[in-house]
Amino acid sequence: MAPASGLLVGGQAGPVLKMSGRIDKSWVVFDSIENDEHDRCIDLFRRPDGSFGFEEFRRDVEDAGAWTPVAYYSGAAYASKEAAFGAAARAVTWLTEAMRGRERGTR
Numbered sequence: 069m070a071p072a073s074g075l076l077v078g079g080q081a082g083p084v085l086k087m088s089g090r091i092d093k094s095w096v097v098f099d100s101i102e103n104d105e106h107d108r109c110i111d112l113f114r115r116p117d118g119s120f121g122f123e124e125f126r127r128d129v130e131d132a133g134a135w136t137p138v139a140y141y142s143g144a145a146y147a148s149k150e151a152a153f154g155a156a157a158r159a160v161t162w163l164t165e166a167m168r169g170r171e172r173g174t175r
Contacts, residue, residue: 091123091142098149101170103162109135110156110163112149119145120152124160 091097095113102109109125123142125135141159146152157163 095121099153101163101166103166104169108138108162110160110166112152112156113142114149115145119147120149121145122152122156124156 091111091113092115095115097111097113099112100109101112107127109127110122111125112120112122114120121142121144123140124138126138127133127135139159141156144155146155157167
């Protein structure tokens, strides 16, 4: 299992202790949200220790369409999925608009 932050927090992110390359295979992704262009994605996940987190990815043609981490948010741990989503919405500028599109059924 990839190490997560030792600090479990509610609405605020704890310190990022280690940058991750990808989401660890033991973490369960419970939601994945893409932007309109389908070149950015946020994965929200739960770790085996019960903490939650998120990661932002990009997909470029020159990377053969592979999803690549952008900002290494996955090192922070949150006490709930709502807290992880709230942190993601504050950190990722396009996420709020993507959620509006999801609510309208356009995604």
